[in-house]
Amino acid sequence: MVTDKKIISLTVKVGLVLFAVCILAPISLMVLFRHAVPLQTLRLLFSAGPTSSVMWEEEKMDSANKGELLCECDMSSLRSDVCELKGDVRVILSNVTIIALLHPSVSVRRRSWRMKPHARKNDGHTLANVTEVLVSVTPSSPYAPGCTAESAAPAVVFSVGGYAGNMFHDFTDVLIPLFITASRFRSDAHLLVSDAPPWWLDKYRPLLRGLSRHAVIDMDRQSAEVLCYPHVVVGLSFHKEMSIDTAKTLGGHYSMAGFAHLARRSYGLERDTAIRLLHGSDNIESPRRPRLLIISRKTTRAFTNMGAVAQAAAMLGYEVIVGEAEQHSDLPAFARLVNSCDVLVGVHGAGLTNLVFLPPGAVVVQVVPLGGLEAMARDDFGEPAGDMGLSYVQYRIAVGESTLAELYPRDHRVLRDLALRSEYLVGQNVTLDVARFSGALSRALELLHH
Template identity: 45%
Template sequence: MVVLMEKEMKYDEIFARSFSRHDQKRFGYAALVGCFIVTCCLCTVFKPYLAPLPVLNVRLTIVDGLKLVMGTQQTNKPQRPYVGVKERKLLCNTTKPRSDTCEMEGDVRIQGNSSTIFVLSSHVGNASWTIKPYARKGDESAMQRVTNFSIKAIQQEAETMPKCTKMHNVPAIVFSVGGYGGNNFHAFTDVIIPLYATSREFNREVRFLMANKHSQWTTKFQEVLDNLSRYEIIDIDHDNEVHCFSSMIVGLKKEDRKELHTNLMKEFIRFLRSSYSLERSTTIKLTNRSIKRPRLLIVSRQKTRAFMNLKDVVGAAQEMGFEVIVTEMNANMTQVSRLVNSCDVMMGVHGAGLTNMVFLPENGVVIQVVPLGKMEWLAKTCYGEPSKAMGLKYLEYKISEEESTLKDQYPHNHQVFVDPFTIQRKGWDAFRSIYMEKQNVMLDVAKFKERLSKALQLLHE
């Protein structure tokens, strides 16, 4: 080891003596210049591989009816002035049981009266979808009344993208009030609640593009619409403009088949109270010393499923300590909401009028009178389960054959009484014509007082 070190030291001395101090400096400078030249050559050769790379992530999946197309692209190239974003997204979901939706970001253009939406999406390729933006998917009768929207993904703008005539700097939601939207129950379950679930994240900074629009509908729900969007609604079926957005949702989000329901039901109820400036958030709390009487609202009907002995029912309720109000629901939602909110108990025969239970204060009681026709499942689905999700107490009263006016139209042993399922199997029209349109109710007041007594008990709890 010592010998080796001595040899290395001698080698260094010989190397040092071989060059003068000036020569050593010249040698060091030359080596430095040589390294610099080699580095420049390497950069020139590998320059294409060292430049910033665009990040591209594209995914295309089709599973069990789900058409999912999603892509994001980031690049150093300057963006088009209108789009102004680096991310482009197109996501269409057709797997939900009640609604199809498409969400898109980037350059989105909708040509109103052609019901066509164009999306510039070079990485997706030319693709198209057809969406009916109404949340009762599968109901052919309803969906026949809903406008079809074609969504086209375009690779290059060229001549296939129509020229923008109106620019918007807020997102858009395209939806329809067709279908059964004229019915109060369907207006809430198919449109209002899904619209709330879809638009709430935008905090009113969103524009509504409404299909199958009619003025009576928008007038009826103006307070709700104003509290979801601060912009004027566009009647997209009768619009000749090409509206351009950087973000759009086509269709309303409905996650399940439940009626009058959203996962945000308690929040939705608070939203309604705020929209209509309703004063009461909870019902009266009865005690043995209570002076104020609880208010009972009886929803009356004039044409079908009407109470034939309404005066007797009112008298019995008053004797039990209720302040009774009888009314038929109308289209003035401001008046209806304030009336319902002022009450503690609401009762009525199965029908759209019961939908207004959404305005009852929390812990209010709903009494649904269920007509003949094996309608228990329908009654529970439409109002029983939804009322509980709203923070209400639910009671049911099933009438007997003797309490139905159908006994005056059919013999006692008729299948209308003996086997209602036979009527149901004939289809909805046959079922509705008998049990929904021909039937009125003559309540057994003595029996019904048991339900009223239970309602009072619930108000004490």
């Protein structure tokens, strides 16, 4: 019994000691680091994690409180990492290094990390073609690289690497994330780009000019410069495929409809409203027929009976145009062609990205080949079409409309195993059942009446 009392007494004493340690330890740390690092900085540093938002903040503790340096990184997205640095930030182009200089009076050990500023961070094939950026937060020093050029404007650093030249990826991975990231700067941000072929910059220069009034800085071809900014964003924010989640934007002010408006304005496109038809009579705008553009593909997922499809559309009352969106085509000219049309038809693929140039109220008809691609097709073009103020019709082909049915018997694994996506995306063309597809074209006409 006595032994039990001693054990209880000892347990109580140990508990009191542990309680005192829990109370005093944080206070001791506060006193120990009070003059070295602000308490706010410690709290933020301790909360940092590899898959969460990471923030370092340091305020100059002088009497005038003349400024602050902030470094905030969001690593939580599955598609992109984004870091923002404010204060004295220097971009060294020769070795693609970005240095944020802390005030000399602050004693904080140097922190640095590497990142690839591209919105497809878990795609190893893409990242192999993306230049890595070294970001460093370090105390100011007389040995810090001097500025060859200074600007009061902010800067956005990003890469075009990966699938550059594929129009869908150009927009989904680069241009739309760039719009999301840079719009808040109201065309005043310097765009610092790496891994951009000259033809890519030429192709999208009108849109890049719409995003920034400053000339694009090609980091690969101006490597002798040290550029200094008060605010640098490294990486691009990604929301969803080929579109924008307005709820995630600053104040909810930026949308996919806004991006499409910028694209039309950048390429000098005049039409901001598709044709509107009255039931049983001519349309409101003019006596012309609604224009339908069929996007032609040459290599794969091509229409094998294009003539029959065009004839069926003409019989329904369309003025039919067939166009091919080539990889390095004259984009301004093709954008004008798309903008002149009211309905866009195409098999699932990069050519449908041209829907950004359609006038609001137009209709997109996406032909989905075999392969269980319905959800991906809707994510890539269906939802974005709605976000841009366009109507959408999705046409899923039957087995008999795929050229794979000519190569394999009906019970073959290729026609049943939806995991063989490469076969579906690369190895098949489409022979549309004209009578069946006419239903989708009629549905597009109905949408133009509303």
